[in-house]
Amino acid sequence: MPLYGAVEAGGTKFLCAVANEPGALREIRRFETAQVDPGVTMRQVTEYFRAHPGIAAIGVASFGPIDFATGAITSTPKLAWQDFPLRATLERALGVPVALDTDVNGAALGEAMAGAGQGLQNLVYLTIGTGIGGGALVNGALVHGLLHPEMGHMSLRPAPEEVDGFTGVCPFHRNCLEGLASGPAMRARWEVPAEDLPDDHAAWKLEAYYLAQAAVNLSSILSPERIIFGGGVTGRASLLAQVRHETANILNGYLRHPRLLGGMEDYIVAAALPYPALTGAVAMAQRL
Numbered sequence: 001m002p003l004y005g006a007v008e009a010g011g012t013k014f015l016c017a018v019a020n021e022p023g024a025l026r027e028i029r030r031f032e033t034a035q036v037d038p039g040v041t042m043r044q045v046t047e048y049f050r051a052h053p054g055i056a057a058i059g060v061a062s063f064g065p066i067d068f069a070t071g072a073i074t075s076t077p078k079l080a081w082q083d084f085p086l087r088a089t090l091e092r093a094l095g096v097p098v099a100l101d102t103d104v105n106g107a108a109l110g111e112a113m114a115g116a117g118q119g120l121q122n123l124v125y126l127t128i129g130t131g132i133g134g135g136a137l138v139n140g141a142l143v144h145g146l147l148h149p150e151m152g153h154m155s156l157r158p159a160p161e162e163v164d165g166f167t168g169v170c171p172f173h174r175n176c177l178e179g180l181a182s183g184p185a186m187r188a189r190w191e192v193p194a195e196d197l198p199d200d201h202a203a204w205k206l207e208a209y210y211l212a213q214a215a216v217n218l219s220s221i222l223s224p225e226r227i228i229f230g231g232g233v234t235g236r237a238s239l240l241a242q243v244r245h246e247t248a249n250i251l252n253g254y255l256r257h258p259r260l261l262g263g264m265e266d267y268i269v270a271a272a273l274p275y276p277a278l279t280g281a282v283a284m285a286q287r288l
């Protein structure tokens with residue numbers, strides 16, 4: 001059985017693992033990257049994989065934006081990584097093919113292979129945390145385009161109760177999904193961190209309304225078989241039930257499928273994997 005390498009590249013940490021198949025990550029290592037030169041991080045990653053001889057290919061699920069043509073990180077606010085040729089650097093250092101995709105596409109694929117979307121060919125993975133991002137699998141393939149989807153920046157309709165108040169934290173768009181529903185948006189809106197808000201706080205109904213708008217938009221555009229929510233904010237157990245309820249309200253019975261007309265427990269679900277992007281990175285390597 002071939003051995004694959006997997007990397008989840010984040011702004012504050014890189015995770016590395018090896019595996020024979022997506023559901024079987026081994027020897028997960030974490031490298032802190034905040035205030036660390038990219039050259040140092042690349043050396044740590046290279047040394048990690050050199051210690052596992054026989055790797056056939058490596059998948060990298062990375063923060064972005066990413067230019068898939070060049071395999072480089074592009075205009076990130078993490079200045080040291082701007083225009084960093086991530087794919088070429090690893091290919092040169094390790095002499096194996098490297099697949100590069102976004103962390104959220106990686107997570108979508110990971111959940112499809114070994115998590116909450118097993119057996120599905122069409123799904124969306126949305127992560128709600130410090131930022132909001134989404135990846136999509138359509139007919140079994142990860143969606144790329146001119147660039148790559150930026151689901152966190154879809155425009156939303158502010159809730160009626162926002163009319164004279166909060167206008168969103170995204171510096172580019174204000175009332176996009178990330179501007180209205182990310183962790184920092186909740187903190188700015190309610191002046192306390194999301195994790196300190198009790199379950200019965202009005203914040204959660206509003207949050208569910210925004211996540212439901214996203215679910216409705218994604219359902220309307222991509223018709224996924226399931227939408228999987230991950231990230232810190234969705235760790236709140238009662239939230240997804242409210243998202244299902246609000247989604248049904250907005251859809252108003254228009255999309256006719258049993259999975260959408262019932263309680264939606266099988267349509268809007270929580271991520272099942274502890275490391276979805278790292279798991280997906282193994283599948284990306286496998287697919288090379």
Ligand SMILES: [Zn+2]
Nearest residue numbers: 153170173176
């Ligand atoms: Zn935005």
